Amino acid sequence: MKKLLITGASGLIGRSLMKHCHNRFDVIGTYNTTDYKPDNSVLKKLNLTDTAELEQCLDAINPEVVIHTAAVSSISGCEKDPKLTEEVNYRASAQLAAFCVRKDIRLIYLSSDMVFNGVKGNYSEDDEPHPINQYGKSKYSAEEAIKGICQNYVIARLNLVYGKGDAVKKSFTDELLIANWSGKSYPVFKDQVRSPISLNAATRAIRELAEGNFEGVYHLGGLEPINRLDFAKKFISMFHLVPEIIEEADVPEELQGIYPMNTSFDVSKAKGDLKTVLMTIEEGLDLEYGKPQVQ
Ligand SMILES: NC(=O)c1ccc[n+]([C@@H]2O[C@H](COP(=O)([O-])OP(=O)(O)OC[C@H]3O[C@@H](n4cnc5c(N)ncnc54)[C@H](OP(=O)(O)O)[C@@H]3O)[C@@H](O)[C@H]2O)c1
Numbered sequence: 001m002k003k004l005l006i007t008g009a010s011g012l013i014g015r016s017l018m019k020h021c022h023n024r025f026d027v028i029g030t031y032n033t034t035d036y037k038p039d040n041s042v043l044k045k046l047n048l049t050d051t052a053e054l055e056q057c058l059d060a061i062n063p064e065v066v067i068h069t070a071a072v073s074s075i076s077g078c079e080k081d082p083k084l085t086e087e088v089n090y091r092a093s094a095q096l097a098a099f100c101v102r103k104d105i106r107l108i109y110l111s112s113d114m115v116f117n118g119v120k121g122n123y124s125e126d127d128e129p130h131p132i133n134q135y136g137k138s139k140y141s142a143e144e145a146i147k148g149i150c151q152n153y154v155i156a157r158l159n160l161v162y163g164k165g166d167a168v169k170k171s172f173t174d175e176l177l178i179a180n181w182s183g184k185s186y187p188v189f190k191d192q193v194r195s196p197i198s199l200n201a202a203t204r205a206i207r208e209l210a211e212g213n214f215e216g217v218y219h220l221g222g223l224e225p226i227n228r229l230d231f232a233k234k235f236i237s238m239f240h241l242v243p244e245i246i247e248e249a250d251v252p253e254e255l256q257g258i259y260p261m262n263t264s265f266d267v268s269k270a271k272g273d274l275k276t277v278l279m280t281i282e283e284g285l286d287l288e289y290g291k292p293q294v295q
Pocket residue numbers: 007008009010011012013014030031032033034035046047048049068069070071072073074088110111112113139157158159160161162167169
């Protein structure tokens with residue numbers, strides 16, 4: 001089995017990848033601050049901004065494939081700390097890419113729909129990115145660095161990931177479930193169109209990209225573009241949650257202009273090339289949470 005390193009294995013997608021890759025790879029994951037292992041998986045501590053630590057970690061593990069999920073991933077958090085965002089999301093990713101080139105390691109980099117400005121929507125891999133927030137800018141800079149130096153790489157741009165995770169960071173739908181159980185409301189921004197993808201489908205697609213000979217950029221999203229608010233309403237109605245938990249929210253004044261309106265994806269390339277099935281929202285929710293009970 002090939003040796004696989006997953007950075008950010010304590011995160012939402014990294015944890016799911018750890019669970020779904022262990023039968024196919026000899027897999028080791030890294031965490032930075034969240035030493036959370038509900039299943040006793042072995043995670044190695046790695047702060048990506050420490051170049052020496054990064055090199056030592058990669059030398060010691062000596063992987064054949066790296067799936068790089070680690071990032072400062074909160075859009076508002078990135079606006080608050082652009083320096084850390086650039087260090088982790090861009091500089092450390094470029095450093096990691098350089099190391100992968102030197103050691104002939106295949107690199108799968110997880111990027112984001114936030115590289116687009118959200119004006120056009122239905123973005124394909126051929127569309128030119130124009131990020132409008134710190135997070136998107138840092139992810140796009142990392143993409144450019146990887147494209148510039150790597151040969152054996154995939155840039156997998158993910159759209160909004162939903163579903164049943166077991167990391168400390170919760171997905172959008174898990175947040176709605178928690179709000180329902182706790183009787184609290186959950187703010188959902190209006191007017192944001194996304195192509196939500198289930199955590200399970202995203203994980204399988206990323207694993208397939210890591211296993212095969214795929215190259216270049218791939219857009220991973222669900223088959224249906226939908227407004228975030230309508231998605232929340234659909235989830236609530238399918239699973240008979242309390243409608244009042246949705247708090248229709250406007251973007252706060254200090255964050256206006258940083259959330260792209262429509263970052264939906266054209267997923268034809270992934271649909272054509274991958275065996276992993278990209279799904280409608282109903283199919284994805286069914287896969288994540290099971291068939292809703294009829295009431
Ligand atoms: N979730 C989505 O909807 C979505 C959509 C588009 C793209 N993506 C991309 O997918 C990837 C994974 O996202 P996610 O939702 O799983 O993120 P997440 O849950 O926030 O996890 C982020 C991971 O990065 C690690 N990390 C942060 N700073 C680090 C540092 N300085 N050194 C080493 N590790 C560090 C965290 O480690 P600790 O917690 O241990 O500190 C954590 O394991 C990201 O690259 C993101 O840009 C996600």
